[in-house]
Amino acid sequence: MLSNLKYFDGAKPGLKRKTNPTAEDVKSKSKKYEQNRPERKLNEKWKIGRSWLVFSDNDTMKCSICISYFEGKVSDPSNLRGNNTFISGCTNRKISAVTDHENSKSHLKADSYYKSKSSSCEEVLHSPAGHALMSMKSAERHRLAYLFRNIHAVAKNNRPLTDYTWLCKVDKAKGLDLGDTYLNEKAALDFLSAISGTTTDKTLSILKEAPFFSFLMDGSTDIAGDEQESLYVRSAAKGRIIERFLCIGSPKSTCSADLQVFVMEALDGYGIDKGKLVGMGSDGASNMVGSKTGLATLLRQDVNPEMVNIHCLCHRLELSFRDVVKGSKLYDKLMTLLVGLHYFYKKQYKNKKGLLSAMDASSVKGVLPPRVTGTRWLPHLTQGITSLLKTFKAYEMHLSTASHENPKAEGFYKMLTDRNLITFAIFLKDTLDPLMKLSLRLQKDDITLADSLFWIDTTASLIDDSFARNSDQLTEVLETGAVAGVTLKGQRPEMAYRETMVKGFSEALRSRF
Incomplete structure (x- = not known):
């Protein structure tokens, strides 16, 4: 039907179908345009936002940051210049040449380098890379903090470095993130050295000021x-x-x-x-x-x-005590009992087990005999006498049974039930109490010489006042002859040493200081 239109008056043929231009057509059209167009010029507007873009005198374009970055950094600069014409000078006066270079890998690498050098710490910190780095460093810092705390605890408690490894294993079992490195003894020693160096630097800084x-x-x-x-x-x-x-x-x-x-x-x-x-x-x-x-x-x-x-004031205090008790047979006998009980129950498990069973049977919440000899004699001695009196009933129960087979236990039992010796022990404990507190106070780091002299004078006065009164425990022994329900052997002691020792302690304190 449409084919019949040509037979009508006024009919016109349809438009020619458009076809895609061939490569030759495009090239011919572009060549024709280049021949007839006005001469291209470099546009100053291209520099807006591009501080690196430089127009040379011969109307070429160069990139200042690429020239600075790649200068001397490549073994064959000619190859790079062939790929990056903005180093030798770009003659293509098109905006597309500028944008292509701006997005090229070489330019982005050079631009990133100079931005990192010129950026402030705040800018770097808030950049995506900065956030990633700080996140990584924060996790690593927390891991190292756990490890440093572990080795610090090991050192503070006088434990061997081998404890560090199993302590880290315990932390990992708890779910703590310790990583997989720095978990051996060598790393622990490095951490310990770092702590020591930091502490020493702080000390030197204090001394410098x-x-x-x-x-x-x-x-x-x-x-x-x-x-x-x-x-x-x-x-x-x-x-x-x-x-x-x-x-x-x-x-x-x-x-x-x-x-x-x-x-x-x-x-x-x-x-x-x-x-x-x-x-x-x-x-x-x-x-x-x-x-x-x-x-x-x-x-x-x-x-x-x-x-x-x-x-040293603590040494002086110890010497003051030694001046008074020196030559006292009761003191020597008491020390023999305290030291002997310590090793009697420490070195033989059978004796230790027997004492613990005696504590349970007598419902005594006692303690095992501590060591009474050491660097701090007065506190150790006071602790030893306190332990003796607190566990007295259990000692008597166990030693009385063991004495039938063990001669050493028999000797300790005789000394333990000696009324005169136990009375002396209680008297010495009452007298030592202010001396022990003074010894501990003198060992404090922040005490001054003026404070020391004040406490020494106060302690001497307390010792003078103790002559006129008896403690409840001393009164019980003197009147009933029993301790913790255990009857002691011997007559009521006269305590002829009391006045001599009390005055001796007071005078020794004042003379030594």
């Missing part, structure tokens, strides 16, 4: 039998007393000259100003406090002629 300082030194032998000297520093800042550990080392010998070399090398090694040294604290050994060749005398000669040497 302090106008003066003094040091305390004492020695002991290690498990190998070598002499080890511990050095502490003491100062004050803003009205607060500061006492910190500095170092531990092994001097050539314990003579005063070698100890002086040890102290001088320690102070010089840490860069501490020896001109600030004003005092020294030590025990009463002749190599420390000797008036002619003692360490304090040598330091006065070589460092500060006005340096003050303080004989």
